[in-house]
Amino acid sequence: MSDECAARSIFAAVPHTAGTGRGVIAIERDGLAIAHLAARATQLAQLTERFREHFGMVLPDGARRVAAHGVAVAGIAPQRWLLIGEDAGEEFVSGRLALLEHYAALVELSDAYAVLRLRGAQVRASLAKLVPIDLHDTRFRPGDVAQTVLEHMPVTLWRLEDAPTGEPMIELAVGRSFAVSLYEALRESATEFGFCFEPTAKG
Amino acid sequence: MRINCPFCGERDLSEFSYLGDADSAKAIASAAQSEREQIDAVYLRANPAGVHRELWYHAFGCGSWLNVTRDTRTHEIFAVQLSRERTP
Incomplete structure (x- = not known):
């Protein structure tokens, strides 16, 4: 196989630093299995029960994210969720999630999204210049999910538990064709604080 | 202007798009009416200076x-209500 066919990061060809310092660190979340789940109109109770049985979590009833055993589920709209499997492999959607299909519409989107994790002391200050939502510590809490717009690009973001250093961690999911534009917007916004990119992160 | 989306919380106007009068949409959906009433429902819009019930789409949310x-x-x-939960 020629190198042209080898898998490579969508961020491979973009500059990986800006400014000086490490105010914002962006980490590519590669290899995630992602699916969209929409409850069938009359099946919400059954779906919730089935999901709890198999994944040990209650589907969030709002714009919240919960995670257990390498699977995260984020509420993105009434009766709709984004499911993310870490290191889940290709069989995540066709296998583990397929049992939900009787109760929900399931769409495999692993290749449709690019996900970036941001951490660092200046994550909020950088994002505040880009999204029209309140990211204050008390208004956008760990586990909160928001869908909004970033320089005309629809984005989904969620706040993770703070890093052990106390720095906030936020992940952004964007349509893959927007990934480089999103990255450049972030990099420019974070330049004054120092920006650096790290290729991949597990867990 | 900010709209308090029941799912997302308070959001900026730029995330929404406007459709129009919510009650005429309801009238269009009603089958038990004459042709004249349907034409009125589709083409005639009140443009009130005051309280108005209208449909908004949370496009970027x-x-x-x-x-x-x-x-x-x-x-x-x-008041803001999800249209799917609207009482007729």
């Missing part, structure tokens, strides 16, 4: 249709 009760003079919003 959760993608929900909302029924918003708003004063068109002051942009004060009195």
Whole structure:
């Protein structure tokens, strides 16, 4: 196989630093299995029960994210969720999630999204210049999910538990064709604080 | 202007798009009416200076249709409801 066919990061060809310092660190979340789940109109109770049985979590009833055993589920709209499997492999959607299909519409989107994790002391200050939502510590809490717009690009973001250093961690999911534009917007916004990119992160 | 989306919380106007009068949409959906009434429902729109019930789409948020009760003079919003949960 020629190198042209080898898998490579969508961020491979973009500059990986800006400014000086490490105010914002962006980490590519590669290899995630992602699916969209929409409850069938009359099946919400059954779906919730089935999901709890198999994944040990209650589907969030709002714009919240919960995670257990390498699977995260984020509420993105009434009766709709984004499911993310870490290191889940290709069989995540066709296998583990397929049992939900009787109760929900399931769409495999692993290749449709690019996900970036941001951490660092200046994550909020950088994002505040880009999204029209309140990211204050008390208004956008760990586990909160928001869908909004970033320089005309629809984005989904969620706040993770703070890093052990106390720095906030936020992940952004964007349509893959927007990934480089999103990255450049972030990099420019974070330049004054120092920006650096790290290729991949597990867990 | 900010709209308090029942799912997403308070969001900036730029995330929404406007459709129009919520009650004429309801009239269009009603089958028990004459041709004249249907034409009125489709083409005639009140443009009130005051309280108006209208449909907004949260295009850059959760993608929900909302029924918003708003004063068109002051942009004060009195109620926001998911259209899917609207009582007829």
